[in-house]
Amino acid sequence: xxxxxxxxxxxxxxxxxxxxxxxxxxxxxxxxxxxxxxxxxxxxxxxxxxxxxxxxxxxxxxxxxxxxxxxxxxxxxxxxxxxxxxxxxxxxxxxxxxxxxxxxxxxxxxxxxxxxxxxxxxxxxxxxxxxxxxxxxxxxxxxxxxxxxxxxxxxxxxxxxxxxxxxxxxxxxxxxxxxxxxxxxxxxxxxxxxxxxxxxxxxxxxxxxxxxxxxxxxxxxxxxxxxx
Numbered sequence: 001x002x003x004x005x006x007x008x009x010x011x012x013x014x015x016x017x018x019x020x021x022x023x024x025x026x027x028x029x030x031x032x033x034x035x036x037x038x039x040x041x042x043x044x045x046x047x048x049x050x051x052x053x054x055x056x057x058x059x060x061x062x063x064x065x066x067x068x069x070x071x072x073x074x075x076x077x078x079x080x081x082x083x084x085x086x087x088x089x090x091x092x093x094x095x096x097x098x099x100x101x102x103x104x105x106x107x108x109x110x111x112x113x114x115x116x117x118x119x120x121x122x123x124x125x126x127x128x129x130x131x132x133x134x135x136x137x138x139x140x141x142x143x144x145x146x147x148x149x150x151x152x153x154x155x156x157x158x159x160x161x162x163x164x165x166x167x168x169x170x171x172x173x174x175x176x177x178x179x180x181x182x183x184x185x186x187x188x189x190x191x192x193x194x195x196x197x198x199x200x201x202x203x204x205x206x207x208x209x210x211x212x213x214x215x216x217x218x219x220x221x222x223x224x225x226x227x228x
Contacts, residue, residue: 051122052122055121061210067102172195174189
């Protein structure tokens with residue numbers, strides 16, 4: 001992948017821990033210094049506008065390359081393990097695609113949590129623009145670079161011969177009964193819940209968004225300073 005310095009011919013980009021990027025436009029070095037305050041202001045304004053547009057383009061290209069859909073109405077049965085000679089069957093309604101990152105639309109996040117979390121912001125102090133996750137950097141970094149994550153199996157009231165049905169959660173499940181609460185009134189964590197690790201495939205979706213934006217990036221810096 002070409003670097004942003006190659007794309008802008010004088011800029012640079014730095015990968016961020018959360019899976020995003022930080023763009024900076026470096027002015028070409030010269031033995032001459034701009035003494036006119038009005039010219040310096042025009043250069044600064046042009047740089048800010050160009051970098052802001054670049055941030056918006058990378059954000060939109062990243063979001064456009066994602067799958068943004070609702071969970072399945074009819075979940076699929078996935079056997080995740082066994083306990084006491086019984087199969088543990090999870091009802092999975094979020095089936096990922098093999099070639100795209102999926103941002104799931106839910107009641108809590110009607111536009112899709114992962115998609116909505118991709119933002120851009122221009123920093124006047126460092127004269128750079130940051131593109132990437134805003135609220136969930138750890139989740140985005142896991143999807144971007146890959147890794148492992150733990151899932152817990154929570155049984156549900158559904159019968160089956162030789163099977164225990166349940167759903168998967170990202171955190172230790174709580175006891176379903178409202179009577180089983182600790183002294184502070186909170187629901188107790190389910191003891192002995194079955195858990196396992198899954199492998200998260202490296203997606204590089206932020207990098208893909210950057211690559212899709214490449215044809216537009218250099219154009220955003222052209223002819224930005226006008227007038228006397």
